[in-house]
Amino acid sequence: MDKQEITHILDKFKAGKASDEEVALLESWYLKFETSESEILSEEERLDTFQRVGANLNINSKGKKAIALWQSISIAAVLFLMVSIGLILFKNQPVNDAQIVQNDVAPGGNNAFLTLTNGKRIDLSKAENGEIAEQAGIKVSKLANGQLIYKISSSATKLSVVNYNTIETPRGGTYMVILPDGSKVWLNAESSLNYPTAFEEKKQRKVHLKGEAYFEVAHDASSPFMVETDNQTVEVLGTHFNVNAYNDEQSVSTTLLQGSVRINAGLAHLLIKPGQQSVLTQQKLKVLPADVDDVIAWKNGLFQFSDENLESVMRKISRWYDVEIEYTDENIKEIPLTGIITHFTKVSKVLRMLELTKQVRFKIEGKKIIVSK
Structure with a gap:
């Protein structure tokens, strides 16, 4: 200009x-x-x-930029969004929602349910901060910042039977849990993690995941950490990685940020390095370079995508805002999008930014987003 x-x-x-x-x-x-x-x-x-x-x-x-991505689909209508210390562009800019929606939809938040060994189910969004349960000497506490933490009390005795808990996030929910060994797990929307309330010494630390989660595993050379999904097992000692194992995705992806992990899927096995991603499709494993920022954007409260097709982006929006997606034209599902915007805004603003590509239009009817060309 x-x-x-x-x-x-x-x-x-x-x-x-x-x-x-x-x-x-x-x-x-x-x-x-x-x-x-x-x-x-x-x-x-x-x-x-x-x-x-x-x-x-x-x-x-000084005009220092943090992250800048731009959309190359339409030069005339640049989809250019940017993040600076976790704050998002356009956050104070008025949006003409009337052009997109009849009913807006609020974003998700820290919402999850905890199921204890005895079957008791606790709504963590309603539970008071502080200790919410004690199981055989294992204290479970909810922190003010939306985290769940397990601590073994001094009076705890060695158990003959291993007890398990399950934390589940609904559509439109995320949650973070600190496991008994100190490992940290962030759950994305519509996901669940089943795990023991205490890990036995010098034995495998095994958890089962459905959906998507980011792991920061506490190092313990004598006790490998295992993340099982329906189709694969990720084996680590201490590392940071993300696993996407949603049933409605075409593949299971494991992205490594730090350390090393071994992926086991049937007869297929491989090791990946930081910056790499394993992709499991129909029991076939392959390794690809990973765009780590895009992969873990959800953990940082963002929608972020680089040349990602519209259908994939809309699946993420569907989970976070708990809405149904309807396409009036199947051919638009493969339109590539590049952009970045906060999770924590009403869906109309997210859709309006996508409309700047001039490739797609949206309308909201109740809990349904109608996508058209």
Whole structure:
């Protein structure tokens, strides 16, 4: 953009009259801010730009960008969203929801159910903070920041029978649990984890996952940590990794961030390194390079995708907002999208950002999102 275009859009932006496309173009220019572009404005004008736009975007005065992704489908309508210290672009920008929705849908949050060994089911979103259960000397506590933690009390005795708990997140829910060995697990929406309330010494630490979870496993060389899904087992000693094993996905993917893991699926076995992802499809395993930021974006409260097809993106939106997706044109499911936006906004804003591609349109009817071309 030249100086006249920049100042024109800035004036509209300040008056609250800039369109979504103009705001996206302004922010993409502002965040990229290459030398050749910065020379368009004087230093005084640049500082004024940073103050006026940066105040809305929560970016420092030096114009340092955190994450910037842009959509190449339509240059005329750039889908350019950005994150700065966990804050999202457009968060203060009004969105004309009337063009998209009849009924908006609120985002999910820290919601989960805990089922104890005795069958008691606890709604963690309603439970008071503090100790919520004790099982054979194992204390279960809910923390104020939406976490569940297990601690073995000094009075606990060695058990002859291993007890198991299950934590389940509904559609529109996430939760974090700290297991008895200190391992941390973040559960994505519509997922469950079954695990023992205490791990026996020098034996396998085994848990069973349905859905998606991110693991930070406490290191113990004498006791391998095993994550079982319906189709594979991930074996580790101490490492950080993500497992996506939703039933409605075409494959099971395991992405490694730190350490090393071994994937076992029937007769297939392989080791992956940090930055790699194993993909299991119909009992066939392969290793691919991974876009780690995209994979764990959900854990950081984001929708983030790079050349991901529309159908895959909409599955994520469906789980988080607990909505049904309906397509009026099956051919649009493969449209590739690139972008980033917060989980913690109403669905209309997410859909409006996707509409900036000019490739797809949305309408909400009750708990259904209708996708059309």
